[in-house]
Amino acid sequence: MSKAKKQKSFRPKARKAKGFEDRHGKLLRSENALIKAASDIFDAHGFEPLSTPAFEYADALGKFLPDEERPNAGVFAIEDDDKQWLALRYDHTAPLARFVAQNYDGLAKPFRRFSAGPVWRNEKPGPGRFREFIQVDADTVGTKSPAADAEMIMLAAKVMQGVGLTSDEFTIYINDRRLLDVLLADLGVADTTEGLLQKGIVVRAIDKLDRLGERGVELLLGSGRKDDSGDYTKGAGLTTAAIAKVLAFTRSGHQDRNNTLSAIEKLLGNSELAKQSLNDLNMINDLVTAAGWDENCVFFEPSIVRGLGYYTGPVFEANINLQATDAKGRPMNFGSVGGGGRYDGLVARFKGIEVPATGFSFGVSRFAALMSSLDRLGDQDIAPVVVLALEPDQMASYFTMAEELRADNIRAEVYMGTSGMKAQMKYADKRGAPAVVIVGEDERMAGNITVKNLNLGSKISEQITDNVQWRKANAAQSTDKRSMLVNLVQKTLTP
């Protein structure tokens, strides 16, 4: 009584929280297929599965939020009973750094792990921008060797292949943070507050090459740029010679990998840092080349700027080179589906000693949505065969039929409601069931079963009012002995 009263006095509105999404059907199956493909590949390479908690202490997460440009970017944080602040992880890397630091002595090093699961960003939601999304990461902690970076690059390429992309349908871009640092130092950008501001403008300008073209970037590197809406973006104020050098740098990518490295060496080769970087990139190139990855799908691209502030060496990005449209037929901007790089300072935050590391992270939610929109993933979303429940006292026999189908690897279910045949057929239609099994009193008395192919006869069901009319109207069904159930369904499902 008191419960019923409570329900009357307050009825909440059924709405999902703003910026979050329910995932199901083909999209969720795409995500799961992607996670499985990536996990299997990482596992085969000896990476260990690791699942850290959703919450970390806020001080352990640190301020390594991506996209430093957006000051609103934040975390979901809660003050615990003991006055310590807990925050939901915004990626899998910061919790990994905490895990490694906490368990350092017990771990076999290099420590290689993979993680898959949701991460949360307390941001203003927008179209296609959610506050919860899935990432799957692989990381190698405890080695400076560029072989570990090369492995990350090849793992990323293998995952792209693993979900069915051919080598001309994806690209892994490689760059190195140190090259940018050398370039900027060469241009006289100092490590002062003002210099860092200028550096930021240059880096963001390079990042926009894809969108604005060379002329737009040139303006941003120089005096500034007014966009189509009239908004003005302040420029970096570089000299004409400096601008030419930046553009030459960005132009050196997207070609034979050896040629790119030679061009970069000519541009920046004098400093110690440039030499270190080029040494590492050459070793990466050797390993990637020896493993047979061609120049079209893995190449050096100096215009690639990964947002995260913690990268210290090689950086990577995975892109899909395909066109697609969303559910409403609008073209979808594909671009990057993952990225990574070397971050030698992250564990040092805790340990005080440098623990070099490198990793790669796929944005599963985005990647899977793109693949799903292309019908390239999630195709295992096949609706079950529905066994109609026409006689309430015959449920046990319907259960047996569904079980026989499952034993033959056919997805099957018994209609679980209490409605009549027409509603049951509508249910099967709405589910997209490929076939229904019909055993009414007549069939049962005769020891028969009827299987109707809904792929053939769909929509007919709407005109049906009784069992007899049904049978007359519809050629897409066949009847056989009860013992032939599995056989008949198999025949119906085979195109």
Place this chain on the structure above:
Amino acid sequence: MSKAKKQKSFRPKARKAKGFEDRHGKLLRSENALIKAASDIFDAHGFEPLSTPAFEYADALGKFLPDEERPNAGVFAIEDDDKQWLALRYDHTAPLARFVAQNYDGLAKPFRRFSAGPVWRNEKPGPGRFREFIQVDADTVGTKSPAADAEMIMLAAKVMQGVGLTSDEFTIYINDRRLLDVLLADLGVADTTEGLLQKGIVVRAIDKLDRLGERGVELLLGSGRKDDSGDYTKGAGLTTAAIAKVLAFTRSGHQDRNNTLSAIEKLLGNSELAKQSLNDLNMINDLVTAAGWDENCVFFEPSIVRGLGYYTGPVFEANINLQATDAKGRPMNFGSVGGGGRYDGLVARFKGIEVPATGFSFGVSRFAALMSSLDRLGDQDIAPVVVLALEPDQMASYFTMAEELRADNIRAEVYMGTSGMKAQMKYADKRGAPAVVIVGEDERMAGNITVKNLNLGSKISEQITDNVQWRKANAAQSTDKRSMLVNLVQKTLTP
């Protein structure tokens, strides 16, 4: 520079948040195997995967927290920018009710879905009690048919079998909330505030039958009970006749299913509610019996009390009947690994119309930990073969070797660090690698490879200081032509 300074001024302690756990290795593999087994079974039965967000609006989640006894039980809640309260889900059922209410017209009904993922409880953590754990659920929404309850019971049993338990190693208990209500009404427990308090004491007493035995429960139903520590628990104050009836009720379970139902009918059969309940339980019994589930692993148990306040009809519980010890050799209390039941009122909170539903939920974290402790799950935790990296300029050839092993479905990795042979052998030992592939300069010049079986020769590595001594000391290794790599590793791995 500025970064290094910042790190000096503040170094956070690397510690995981209180009440949360890092999962990895065998335990995490157990969880994943369990989720996969359950998901595959639900999927084969036509249930659709659904993933709702971690956050719901707090008013949508409602106050259906389990374990009503503990007033401290709570959720993790955050106030959003727009002043609405978000809360992390504490189970998968409350979000399902919101999802169904929000998408009601578009769903084919009965709507059957499964979900797997973490849930959060903002509770005081204790031994084995975490604030984040994984649940996997299946639910059928939109039917009153007891066939849907029977399906849940059999799905639960199939999942138990699916993870490798035999029918004498697990039990699915069935009870019905309505029977308890009838019993208590018969005993004169009124629906007043005082009566509900008394009802609570009776229900909790029945729930403790397993732990306290009949004598203990008798005391709790009567005047009260003092436990071994001297703490006194107030009793329900029932009369001797009433106590006898409650005990007769609890005694009617755990036997031939038909006998239990007859005994209950004799005890409670006069009221309309008892008849409805027994009708449903008889139909469940018929379906479970027809499907061949024997009396030992699926039976009616009137002493089963599931905690959740929202159950309205049949309730279920899955138990493991095995002994195990934890990592420290202490006996583990197995008990329940999952439960469920019918909840016809949950969607009505939003819709105002009754949407009957039934479901089952496995506590994956607990279930998997038990199975893992028995070495019954997670046995796919096999460490990779390690290809040693002995000559820095030969990394490409080590990568090729590991790739050849993987192509033959052998988990393999190249040592990614920069240390010498001794450290590499220690690494392989620490990882638990079954074998290492050794190609130093000698082998390479001779076109050979050496494979060492670490399962045989483990620990020897610690005494080794150079390559020559190694080869002498150790019989558990063999050398062959480079082309025989996969063959030789296969031979080494085969017991």
